[in-house]
Each structure stands twice: as C-alpha cells, then as structure tokens.
Amino acid sequence: MSSLQPAQLVEQLHRGDPRSVARAISLVEDQSDVGASIMQGLDQQRLDEALTVGITGPPGAGKSTLTGALIHHLRQQKIRVGIIAVDPSSPLTHGALLGDRIRMMDHALDQDVVVRSMATRGRLGGVCAAAGAAMRIMAASGCRVILVETVGIGQSEMDIASLADITVLVLAPGFGDEIQAMKAGILEVVDLLVINKADMPGAQKLLFDLGKGLRASDQVLQTCASEKQGTADLLTRLLSLEKMLRQEQKLQQRRLCSLRQETVDWSLELFKKRLTALVHAQHCTGIDPRVAAEQLLNRVIPG
Ligand SMILES: Nc1nc2c(ncn2[C@@H]2O[C@H](COP(=O)(O)OP(=O)(O)O)[C@@H](O)[C@H]2O)c(=O)[nH]1
Ligand SMILES: [Mg+2]
Structure with a gap:
C-alpha cells in the first residue's frame, strides 16, 4: 500500500x-x-453533493449516542456515512471515544460506515486543518453525510465544528456550569440546538435558562438519544436545512468561508514548521526575540 x-x-x-x-x-x-x-x-461532484454536520457540546451530553442514532437512521435509508471524532484532550483515548459506541451498535462490519478518530496531541490548529481534508476524503469515497463530533465547548472545538456545513450544539440537563461558561457568542454559530436527555428532570429548566441567548429563529429540538427518540426528526431537520441552504446558495458561501479558514490553518501549520527551521539555522545572538520576530516576519509578509 x-x-x-x-x-x-x-x-x-x-x-x-x-x-x-x-x-x-x-x-x-x-x-x-x-x-x-x-x-x-478528488471527485468534485461528490464533494459538492456531500453534507457535513458538526456535532459539538460538553462531554457527557450525549453526542456519541446521538451520532450513533443518526448513523442508524441514515443506514436505514441506505445512505453511506462518514464519522470523524476529534478528541482535543487526550491522545490516550484515541479511537475509544466514538469507536466503542460504534462497535456497540453493530456498525463495525458495515462497509458504508467510515469512522476516523483524530487526536490533537495539543495541536488543535493542525487538526482543524486536517479535519476539513478528512471530510472531503470521506465525501469523495461516497459518503453522502459526514458527521464530525468534537469533544468540548471551547472556541477551538467550535472552530472545527463550524468547518462543517451545519453545526449542531448538544446540551443536556445538569450541564449548567458548562453552559454558563459557553454562552457568549457560541449560539450565534449554531444552526440547531439539541437538548438531549429529555427523559431526565431539568430539560425544561435548561431551555428556560438558555432562553435569553436564543433568537426567535433558532431551532431547538429535544431528544432522548439513548432511546432514539427525536433523532429521526433531527435527521429530517438536518436534511431540510441542507436543502434550504442549497436553494438559497448559502451552502456555497459557507463552504467558501470554511475553505478560507482552512487555508489560514494550513498556512500557519506549514509556516510554523519552516519558520522554526529557519530561526534555528540563524545565528541571531544578542537580538531581542520580539525584534527578531518582527524583522523575520517583515521579510515574509511586510506589515
Ligand atoms: N438518560 C439518558 N442518557 C443518555 C441519553 N443519551 C445519552 N445518554 C447517556 O449519557 C452518557 C454519555 O453519553 P455519550 O454519548 O458518551 O456523551 P458524549 O460525551 O457527549 O459523547 C452515556 O452513558 C449515555 O448512555 C439520553 O437521551 N438519556
Ligand atoms: Mg463522545
């Protein structure tokens, strides 16, 4: 090979x-x-036809369970699906986070469920760049829908999730602190808000607490992912949102924006590698690092 x-x-x-x-x-x-x-x-037509969905939210909210349910519904419709699990926190869990659940749900032998884990090893920028490529590779391989699960609710995880065409935020009762920490700005880039674990007490309160941060146009859906309740509806909403975005030419705009962001991410990744080599090859004795950095950068991108 x-x-x-x-x-x-x-x-x-x-x-x-x-x-x-x-x-x-x-x-x-x-x-x-x-x-x-x-x-x-890569086959451009397949890239155009695929839909990518970013699924983000705090650990334990039920993202993997929800992803599993979506895979189930998609496979029932004979749709080939790709799953990318991005785990920024720990290389040790590499493959375990989503892999276990996929195995549990008997998709492991299904050739039309393509799974990939990406561990960041502390370099989220790099994964951000590679995740976009992974989505396109899966699309070219015939995946009509690609689900990207990111762990965490920080800005970097949101950046990855929002590389996708549609971003879903998954919350659940009992995650009050995380939600307080996250509120500002994040809801603006989310297309669909899922309140999972609707079977647990506190789902209504969560909705109420979020109230102020929501706009009238925001789509909120309640699910019980472990029972696959509301999850078929979620898929229907995703596909109809896709249709709308395509009709209004908004999908194109979003993709252009994502490609630009990926270009920045890739530039930084490649730049860092070359720059490090360059700086270490120089004998810059006695120059203040801040001044040296300015001089160096001016040679590449005059400010
Ligand atoms: N009661 C209840 N538990 C759920 C539901 N969805 C997921 N869970 C459980 O919540 C835990 C965390 O789910 P997981 O999908 O791993 O969350 P993730 O960290 O966001 O990917 C697991 O024990 C699931 O079985 C739900 O709708 N209701
Ligand atoms: Mg998970």
Whole structure:
C-alpha cells in the first residue's frame, strides 16, 4: 500500500475502499506532498453533493449516542456515512471515544460506515486543518453525510465544528456550569440546538435558562438519544436545512468561508514548521526575540 501512487489511491478511495480512505487521511495529517496531490484529485461532484454536520457540546451530553442514532437512521435509508471524532484532550483515548459506541451498535462490519478518530496531541490548529481534508476524503469515497463530533465547548472545538456545513450544539440537563461558561457568542454559530436527555428532570429548566441567548429563529429540538427518540426528526431537520441552504446558495458561501479558514490553518501549520527551521539555522545572538520576530516576519509578509 505504501508504494501506491496518488492516482491509484484516489481511484481506490473513489471506489469506497475503507483502507484507502484511512491511508489518504493519514497522508494529509502527516503533511506529506502525496497528501496534497490526493486532495487535488478528488471527485468534485461528490464533494459538492456531500453534507457535513458538526456535532459539538460538553462531554457527557450525549453526542456519541446521538451520532450513533443518526448513523442508524441514515443506514436505514441506505445512505453511506462518514464519522470523524476529534478528541482535543487526550491522545490516550484515541479511537475509544466514538469507536466503542460504534462497535456497540453493530456498525463495525458495515462497509458504508467510515469512522476516523483524530487526536490533537495539543495541536488543535493542525487538526482543524486536517479535519476539513478528512471530510472531503470521506465525501469523495461516497459518503453522502459526514458527521464530525468534537469533544468540548471551547472556541477551538467550535472552530472545527463550524468547518462543517451545519453545526449542531448538544446540551443536556445538569450541564449548567458548562453552559454558563459557553454562552457568549457560541449560539450565534449554531444552526440547531439539541437538548438531549429529555427523559431526565431539568430539560425544561435548561431551555428556560438558555432562553435569553436564543433568537426567535433558532431551532431547538429535544431528544432522548439513548432511546432514539427525536433523532429521526433531527435527521429530517438536518436534511431540510441542507436543502434550504442549497436553494438559497448559502451552502456555497459557507463552504467558501470554511475553505478560507482552512487555508489560514494550513498556512500557519506549514509556516510554523519552516519558520522554526529557519530561526534555528540563524545565528541571531544578542537580538531581542520580539525584534527578531518582527524583522523575520517583515521579510515574509511586510506589515
Ligand atoms: N438518560 C439518558 N442518557 C443518555 C441519553 N443519551 C445519552 N445518554 C447517556 O449519557 C452518557 C454519555 O453519553 P455519550 O454519548 O458518551 O456523551 P458524549 O460525551 O457527549 O459523547 C452515556 O452513558 C449515555 O448512555 C439520553 O437521551 N438519556
Ligand atoms: Mg463522545
């Protein structure tokens, strides 16, 4: 497999071969030149047709369970689905967060459920860049819907989730502190708010507490993901939102915006690598680092 030419790899992933999908994503993550040429060879029509959905929210709110339910409904409709789980906190849980649940739900042998975990090892910017590529690779492999689960409610997790076409925020009763910490600004980039664990006491109070942060146009949905209650409705809403965004040309705008953001992320990633090498190769004795940085940057991007 390692000796495979980019064109062959692209051909195999276009046929839906899961190993080629995994390999292509790894090559992009490793910032290899092969990765870059793979990205240029992807079937544009499939990229256009796919829908990406970012699912974010505090740990324990039920994102993975909800993702599992969505996979179930999508597979019932014979729709091929991709799942990307981004875990910013710990490389140790690599693959475990979502993988366990997927296995539990018997999708492990299903060739039309493509799963990928991405651990950040403290470099969220890098994952941000690679996550977009992973979404496109899955789309090119025939995934009609790609779900991206991010753990956490910080700005960086939101950045990743909002690379997707549609962003869903999952909350649950009992997460009052997280919600207080998160409120400012985050609801603005969310398309759909899901109050999960609607079977638990406090769901109504949560809705009430959120009230002030919500706009009249905000879509709020209550689910009980563990019982797959309300989750088919969530899928219906996602697909009708997609339809609306396409009709109003808004999907195109969102994608353009995401591509720009990814370009910034990639530039920073590649820049950092080259810059570090350059600085270490220089004999800059006695210059204040702040001044040295300014001089160096002026050579690349005059301010
Ligand atoms: N009561 C109840 N529990 C749920 C529901 N959805 C998920 N859970 C449970 O909540 C816990 C955390 O769910 P998980 O999907 O791993 O959350 P994540 O960290 O956001 O991905 C698990 O024990 C789930 O079984 C729900 O709708 N109702
Ligand atoms: Mg999870």
